Amino acid sequence: MGRLHRQPICVASALLVPMTTLATPSWLGLDGVPPSWAVLWLLPWALVDGPVSGALAGVAIGLVMDGLNLGGVSQVPALLLLGWWWGRLGRRAAPVRRTLNLGLLAWLGSMLLGGSLLAQLFVLAGWQLAPALQSWGWHTLWCQALVTGLMAPIVVSLQLLMWRRRVPS
Amino acid sequence: MASTLRSGNSRWRGLRQLTPWLLLVAGLLLVRFSKGAGFTDAYALISRPFWPGSAQREWIQSAMDLEQRSKLMLLERDNQRLRGLLGLAQDGDADGAVSAAVIARRPRGWWQQLELGKGGLDGIGVNDAVLGPGGLVGRVESVTPATSRVKLLTAPGHEVGVWLPRSRRHGLLVGLGSSRPQLRFIDRDPDVRPGDLVSTSPASTLLPPNIPVGVIQSVNERAVPAAQAVVQLIAAPEAIDWVQVHRR
Structure with missing residues (x-):
């Protein structure tokens, strides 16, 4: 089905993720929390290119994003899982076309990503996260999931449209 | 009877003559207890065209800035010297x-x-x-x-x-x-x-x-x-x- 990874222009589109992450203005977010561009790029990629490619792309984009961040916690495990899951959805289920479904998938993905980051913070803090840090973590998680879910119908739909044209099933 | 009526009339006339003075005293007391509010406000209103302009305010401001800067420079120099004596980071x-x-x-x-x-x-x-x-x-x-x-x-x-x-x-x-x-x-x-x-x-x-x-x-x-x-x-x-x- 998917041969997206053999098209250099499609692979090169991954470069937009770190660039957009760096260039996101503060108004393009919820309470200053920006959307997860990695999730918004990985979702259509995995849906079109399958679980193995999705998982590998998740690891690759996760490593790049970890390099751009301060460190401490990693996005790689969550993105790997998401790439695999969305790849299986793209292969096994009927093609996802509805914008609402795309928004829901992106929202779930962002929740999983935020949840994994929060869990890592919890472990790093010795299983005792200060209440103020907990409330900040939940606030960030919900804000990011919401703004990612809201942007997905536009961003992901466009990518799906372009990539499905290039790699017809 | 006529003499009593005359004396009553003259008392009222006397009071009427005193009224402006009483009003003046009351006004002065009002000014005293209001800390001269009416006078200063009126003075401010009248003298507004003659107030120092923005140019003068800027001169004073710039002089004050210069004074503050010189003070700061002296203090900084003093501070550096003292920190040097104490062996602390600059x-x-x-x-x-x-x-x-x-x-x-x-x-x-x-x-x-x-x-x-x-x-x-x-x-x-x-x-x-x-x-x-x-x-x-x-x-x-x-x-x-x-x-x-x-x-x-x-x-x-x-x-x-x-x-x-x-x-x-x-x-x-x-x-x-x-x-x-x-x-x-x-x-x-x-x-x-x-x-x-x-x-x-x-x-x-x-x-x-x-x-x-x-x-x-x-x-x-x-x-x-x-x-x-x-x-x-x-x-x-x-x-x-x-x-x-x-x-x-």
Whole structure:
């Protein structure tokens, strides 16, 4: 089905993720929390290119994003899982076309990503996260999931449209 | 009978003649107890066209600025000399500072950081202090040849030792992800109150000494094991386009 990874222009589109992450203005977010561009790029990629490619792309984009961040916690495990899951959805289920479904998938993905980051913070803090840090973590998680879910119908739909044209099933 | 009527009439006439004087006395008393409010207001209204113009105000302002600058210069020189005698680190001087543009910012979210447009090639190193207009913003976390990444004071888990000049107490400023970090004290009674200035320690070797950081917003004296305070940072990372990096 998917041969997206053999098209250099499609692979090169991954470069937009770190660039957009760096260039996101503060108004393009919820309470200053920006959307997860990695999730918004990985979702259509995995849906079109399958679980193995999705998982590998998740690891690759996760490593790049970890390099751009301060460190401490990693996005790689969550993105790997998401790439695999969305790849299986793209292969096994009927093609996802509805914008609402795309928004829901992106929202779930962002929740999983935020949840994994929060869990890592919890472990790093010795299983005792200060209440103020907990409330900040939940606030960030919900804000990011919401703004990612809201942007997905536009961003992901466009990518799906372009990539499905290039790699017809 | 006629004489009594005449005397009554003359009494009323006398009172009528006194009325203006009584009114005048009442008016004067009013002026006295109102601290001359009516007079000063009227004077202000009449004399407004003759008030000193903006030019004169600017001259006075510039003279005052010059006076303040000269005082500051003398104090700084004195401070440097005394610090030299005590063997403490010197204040961040202009020679050690590098101006850098903020090329990307993420003041909220999971990682709270700034990307600067200057790096190792300009002499910036890890742990250098980063100052915005008003005070300390954070510290350099990593450096590439052309860029550097700053960990903001608000970043979760970021800890910086600070000083309260009024009460002369030390504290630990801890980032909690929100825009207002928490100040933890070691003493049970840190003698701190809202409005107190928070700065870097005068004896600090990790950061430039005596750099303003923020202002105490609220104090929780019931916190265990010691009091805690919420600090409002002076330099807001959301609105900074240029910063000064103080090389160590």
